[in-house]
Amino acid sequence: MTVVETRAPAAAAPRLVDLFEAGLRSPICLTWELTYACNLSCVHCLSSSGRRDPRELSTDECLRVVDELEAMQVFYVNVGGGEPTVRGDFWEIVDYATSHHVGVKFSTNGVRITPGVARRLAGSDYVDVQISLDGATADVNDAVRGPGSFATAVTAMDRLAEAGVTGFKVSVVATRHNIGQLDAFKILADRYAATLRITRLRPSGRGADSWDDLHPLPGQQRELYDWLVANGEGVLTGDSFFHLAAYGQSLPGLNVCGAGRVVCLIDPVGDVYACPFAIHDAFRAGSVRDPGGFTDVWRTSDVFADLRRPQTGGACSGCSAFGTCRGGCMAAKFFTGLPLDGPDPECVKGHGEAALAAVVSSRGTPGSVPVPKPDQDHSHRTGPAGGGPRPDLRSRPVPVIIGRSAPSAARAVSACEDDPLAGFSSGAQPPA
Amino acid sequence: MDAATPPFDLDAAWRLHPQVSVRPEPFGALLYHFGTRRLSFLKDATLTRVVTALGDEPDARSACGTAGLPDPAPAAVTDALATLAGTGMIVRRDPL
Numbered sequence: 001m002t003v004v005e006t007r008a009p010a011a012a013a014p015r016l017v018d019l020f021e022a023g024l025r026s027p028i029c030l031t032w033e034l035t036y037a038c039n040l041s042c043v044h045c046l047s048s049s050g051r052r053d054p055r056e057l058s059t060d061e062c063l064r065v066v067d068e069l070e071a072m073q074v075f076y077v078n079v080g081g082g083e084p085t086v087r088g089d090f091w092e093i094v095d096y097a098t099s100h101h102v103g104v105k106f107s108t109n110g111v112r113i114t115p116g117v118a119r120r121l122a123g124s125d126y127v128d129v130q131i132s133l134d135g136a137t138a139d140v141n142d143a144v145r146g147p148g149s150f151a152t153a154v155t156a157m158d159r160l161a162e163a164g165v166t167g168f169k170v171s172v173v174a175t176r177h178n179i180g181q182l183d184a185f186k187i188l189a190d191r192y193a194a195t196l197r198i199t200r201l202r203p204s205g206r207g208a209d210s211w212d213d214l215h216p217l218p219g220q221q222r223e224l225y226d227w228l229v230a231n232g233e234g235v236l237t238g239d240s241f242f243h244l245a246a247y248g249q250s251l252p253g254l255n256v257c258g259a260g261r262v263v264c265l266i267d268p269v270g271d272v273y274a275c276p277f278a279i280h281d282a283f284r285a286g287s288v289r290d291p292g293g294f295t296d297v298w299r300t301s302d303v304f305a306d307l308r309r310p311q312t313g314g315a316c317s318g319c320s321a322f323g324t325c326r327g328g329c330m331a332a333k334f335f336t337g338l339p340l341d342g343p344d345p346e347c348v349k350g351h352g353e354a355a356l357a358a359v360v361s362s363r364g365t366p367g368s369v370p371v372p373k374p375d376q377d378h379s380h381r382t383g384p385a386g387g388g389p390r391p392d393l394r395s396r397p398v399p400v401i402i403g404r405s406a407p408s409a410a411r412a413v414s415a416c417e418d419d420p421l422a423g424f425s426s427g428a429q430p431p432a
Numbered sequence: 433m434d435a436a437t438p439p440f441d442l443d444a445a446w447r448l449h450p451q452v453s454v455r456p457e458p459f460g461a462l463l464y465h466f467g468t469r470r471l472s473f474l475k476d477a478t479l480t481r482v483v484t485a486l487g488d489e490p491d492a493r494s495a496c497g498t499a500g501l502p503d504p505a506p507a508a509v510t511d512a513l514a515t516l517a518g519t520g521m522i523v524r525r526d527p528l
Contacts, residue, residue, distance in 0.1 A: 025456070
């Protein structure tokens with residue numbers, strides 16, 4: 001996020017970080033996932049998306065959420081999913097939001113970016129599009145996002161360029177397999193006059209299962225940090241790498257975990273979570289369907305009140321880097337079984353590795369706490385009913401896995417399993 | 433303040449850019465520019481009063497007076513206004 005700090009000469013003006021830790025009257029922005037339906041089955045999907053959930057918000061409910069966001073002066077929403085554009089009412093919701101002073105930035109794998117959609121985007125001042133791409137080449141990308149997904153994304157970017165859309169974002173999740181392609185990503189984005197956005201892989205959703213094999217190695221973290229510092233504000237990071245600040249200088253943007261303080265997530269069924277990477281009951285603050293709506297959830301929920309209390313730092317409080325890193329990412333800790341007041345699993349000082357080793361060695365011993373599992377699983381089921389064994393992700397190169405998932409307690413009901421994407425057939429060209 | 437930011441003209445007439453929204457917060461206000469997608473934080477109430485008064489006063493000096501500041505306004509205030517002007521959050525307008 002581009003941030004400008006302006007202040008008058010108040011005595012000892014507070015740092016932004018401190019203002020934010022107490023929370024704001026409304027989120028600065030929030031992530032709104034419109035559907036769990038997706039044509040892809042990315043192995044690191046943070047929301048375990050695949051099949052639509054029959055409880056998803058109706059069109060009318062979505063428009064009422066926009067009304068609330070307008071009243072709260074939430075300036076923009078980051079719309080995602082799943083693949084949000086497969087909702088039949090996607091453009092109705094987008095148009096309603098932008099005509100009610102809520103800007104829209106949406107993430108897509110490109111599947112519905114037809115030439116007509118590209119022209120429509122070229123004519124809109126208040127809609128930004130972000131194309132997800134996790135490899136600068138088809139082999140690296142498709143190993144994570146599925147066969148054909150690189151071609152789909154490139155086709156979408158070509159169409160955006162042909163329609164005259166510039167300044168769209170190319171959004172990359174940094175992994176062990178694409179850190180070596182950072183320059184190639186930049187060249188690719190530059191070729192489209194697009195902006196590169198690189199964000200951190202979290203062990204959330206299906207990412208819990210692929211994290212061990214995808215997250216950058218310690219040496220790669222340093223490579224990533226140096227590259228981000230060298231590229232400065234020309235590359236966006238979603239402010240997601242503040243744990244790397246412990247290497248030295250902070251990266252541009254807001255270097256603070258905004259979960260429940262300045263950002264949050266509204267999921268497809270209207271549940272409100274502290275952040276998009278924390279879809280778990282422990283971080284569920286309420287629902288937009290509750291009597292007080294989203295406004296009451298944001299302003300009065302106990303979960304958010306807890307997050308807004310001053311953080312002590314716990315095991316990290318004695319660390320020289322705590323002032324900048326602030327213990328790293330809450331979701332990364334939670335889904336790797338680490339205590340929330342201790343080091344990040346990818347702590348650049350190496351404290352995370354020791355903590356993770358302690359979790360692993362205590363597994364199965366009396367009194368050990370199991371690593372929390374993501375609460376939702378809407379993954380495609382192409383395997384036998386009841387789920388087969390999970391494929392071993394430890395082999396190289398990373399195998400492509402489409403919709404193989406163990407059953408979980410919270411899966412979509414059978415009514416929508418057969419055809420989560422009505423009208424969409426995998427591999428077909430989107431309609432012109 | 434950036435060395436390249438020109439000094440702020442307190443005697444000119446200013447206003448918020450028409451694409452800028454102001455959201456009050458306990459510490460001051462948040463500004464969002466829908467055109468540039470930039471966010472600005474006004475980290476205290478006095479500066480917030482100055483900025484929101486700009487459009488109603490003949491010049492920025494009067495807006496500072498309305499907000500209770502001495503004349504001339506402290507350099508930190510004019511620096512902040514210069515930053516806002518430099519990022520297009522506030523713009524010159526015709527005198528009232």
